[in-house]
Amino acid sequence: MFHTQVPTVDAASVPADAALLDVREQDEWDAGHVEGALHIPIGEVVARLAELPDDRLYVMCRVGGRSAQVVQYLVAQGRDAVNIDGGMYAWEAAGRPMTGGGDGQPYVL
Known part of the structure; x- marks a missing residue:
């Protein structure tokens, strides 16, 4: 749906040293996230725009819908942003590292 616009x-293709922005809600973040990612829930992105690095930003959510909206906004602001297709579900399926989950294994909520 967003592939032609965003x-x-x-x-699997996200560089290991990429600047990541996770736009999921706090409970989703707590369940499991990418270590080193910047966590700004989607509803706070506009107000916290100054916190974003100037480098290419890889944006993720659970499946890619919310992050696609954020990427569309960031690109319109002149920022270099890319949506991670499939979000955290795709990240987990690709065997990419995750942290969180409290005492248990990290998981995608």
Whole structure:
């Protein structure tokens, strides 16, 4: 749905040293996230725009819908942003590292 309008990359192709922005809600973040990612829930992105790095930003959510909206906004602001297709579900399926989950294994909520 967003592929023609929003720059997109698959989870397996995201560089290990990429600047990541996770726009999920706090409970989703707590369940499991990418270590080193910046967590700004989608509803706070506009107000916290100054916190974002100037480098290419890889944006994720659970499946890619919310992050696609954020990427569309960031690109319109002149930022270099890319949506991670499939979000955290695709990240987990690609075997990419995750942290969180409290005492248990991290998981996607």
